[in-house]
Amino acid sequence: MRTLHVGLTGGIGAGKSTVAARLAALGALVLDADLAARAVVEPGTEGLAAVAEAFGPEVLGPDGALDRAALAELVFGDERRRGELNAIIHPRVRTWMAERTAAAPEGSVVVQDIPLLVESGLKPLFDVVVVVDARDETRIDRLVRLRGMSREQAEARIAAQAPRERRNAAADHLLANDGTESELVEAVDALWRELTELHHRS
Numbered sequence: 001m002r003t004l005h006v007g008l009t010g011g012i013g014a015g016k017s018t019v020a021a022r023l024a025a026l027g028a029l030v031l032d033a034d035l036a037a038r039a040v041v042e043p044g045t046e047g048l049a050a051v052a053e054a055f056g057p058e059v060l061g062p063d064g065a066l067d068r069a070a071l072a073e074l075v076f077g078d079e080r081r082r083g084e085l086n087a088i089i090h091p092r093v094r095t096w097m098a099e100r101t102a103a104a105p106e107g108s109v110v111v112q113d114i115p116l117l118v119e120s121g122l123k124p125l126f127d128v129v130v131v132v133d134a135r136d137e138t139r140i141d142r143l144v145r146l147r148g149m150s151r152e153q154a155e156a157r158i159a160a161q162a163p164r165e166r167r168n169a170a171a172d173h174l175l176a177n178d179g180t181e182s183e184l185v186e187a188v189d190a191l192w193r194e195l196t197e198l199h200h201r202s
């Protein structure tokens with residue numbers, strides 16, 4: 001049986017990490033793009049050398065690790081420099097993901113958790129795209145209550161991503177998460193049953 005490639009996304013605060021954790025508990029191999037983006041610039045990596053080469057030694061801390069604040073300062077509000085950084089990070093993240101996907105046992109369900117899956121045009125890479133969705137007001141409330149953001153910060157983070165309608169339009173499966181966390185977990189369990197059935201039949 002081949003690998004089933006699942007893309008998981010959702011707007012900030014929608015509940016994507018909660019869904020990813022449940023899918024991992026059910027037996028999926030979950031690969032986190034945010035984690036990959038950090039791994040590819042760890043000390044000693046060729047990715048970190050490429051970033052230092054492009055942005056200068058001031059993006060390295062005294063310990064030789066990436067100084068994220070200094071790098072953020074350099075790319076903030078500068079489309080060209082941000083594009084330059086993405087051109088270093090994104091291919092390495094794709095390789096990181098591809099290597100781990102290739103190493104998964106035969107018949108695995110591999111879930112790639114990618115916040116900007118839709119914005120990055122990655123839908124065609126997946127057999128199934130799962131979008132976790134919640135109303136903007138629900139998400140703002142969670143980000144303020146649980147993540148310590150101000151209302152303005154939460155609104156700005158939401159505005160920086162694709163609008164819900166656009167993300168939802170890319171979904172093969174939409175998980176609505178405006179109710180309780182246990183309702184979400186039940187919906188993920190049902191989705192898992194569906195995915196594994198589909199996979200066994202394929």
Ligand SMILES: Nc1ncnc2c1ncn2[C@@H]1O[C@H](COP(=O)(O)OP(=O)(O)OP(=O)(O)O)[C@@H](O)[C@H]1O
Nearest residue numbers: 010011012013014015016017018142146179180181
């Ligand atoms: N249905 C729910 N009811 C109440 N709280 C929830 C619910 N779903 C998720 N949460 C909580 O809301 C917060 C955001 O959820 P989660 O971290 O899963 O979102 P996310 O979409 O992964 O966000 P990000 O894009 O920032 O990683 C977490 O603290 C989580 O425990």
